[in-house]
Amino acid sequence: MHQRQIQFVAQEWKCQPNKFLTPANERHEILLGSANMLFGSLVSGVIGCYISNGGYSKMYYGFSEYGWSYLPLSAFALYIYSDCAMYYIHRMLHIPFLYRHIHKVHHRYHQPTAFSATAMHPVEFILYQGYMAIVPFMVPIHPGIKLSL
Numbered sequence: 704m705h706q707r708q709i710q711f712v713a714q715e716w717k718c719q720p721n722k723f724l725t726p727a728n729e730r731h732e733i734l735l736g737s738a739n740m741l742f743g744s745l746v747s748g749v750i751g752c753y754i755s756n757g758g759y760s761k762m763y764y765g766f767s768e769y770g771w772s773y774l775p776l777s778a779f780a781l782y783i784y785s786d787c788a789m790y791y792i793h794r795m796l797h798i799p800f801l802y803r804h805i806h807k808v809h810h811r812y813h814q815p816t817a818f819s820a821t822a823m824h825p826v827e828f829i830l831y832q833g834y835m836a837i838v839p840f841m842v843p844i845h846p847g848i849k850l851s852l
């Protein structure tokens with residue numbers, strides 16, 4: 704597609720319709736974001752395999768095991784926990800030392816794409832994955848709730 708046509712179409716849906724990532728940043732973002740997603744998928748798969756094969760966790764599988772009111776309350780609590788953890792981890796990463804050495808990688812993409820959400824320093828990615836990965840080991844949670852967030 705011609706650059707002029709791309710800009711015309713971008714007017715319809717982009718917040719910054721006249722700005723695009725440089726090709727080098729776009730390649731970097733896709734590779735880093737994909738590598739992080741691959742790593743996260745492998746770790747999640749190992750954890751899921753461990754739990755489904757009888758490894759220790761606090762996951763439960765019967766809807767009424769903790770009472771019917773626990774299910775929606777745990778979903779709400781997990782949503783609040785997830786949102787707060789993401790917010791405060793992000794805030795912490797804006798401490799100048801952490802920003803310079805870790806978080807700056809994520810903010811090099813001034814015109815975000817679908818890969819921007821996972822294109823970050825691996826330490827930052829582990830922090831974000833870690834706060835959700837510990838949930839099934841810390842509190843009783845139904846897999847339907849855990850998987851939906």
Ligand SMILES: [Zn+2]
Nearest residue numbers: 793797806810
């Ligand atoms: Zn930031």
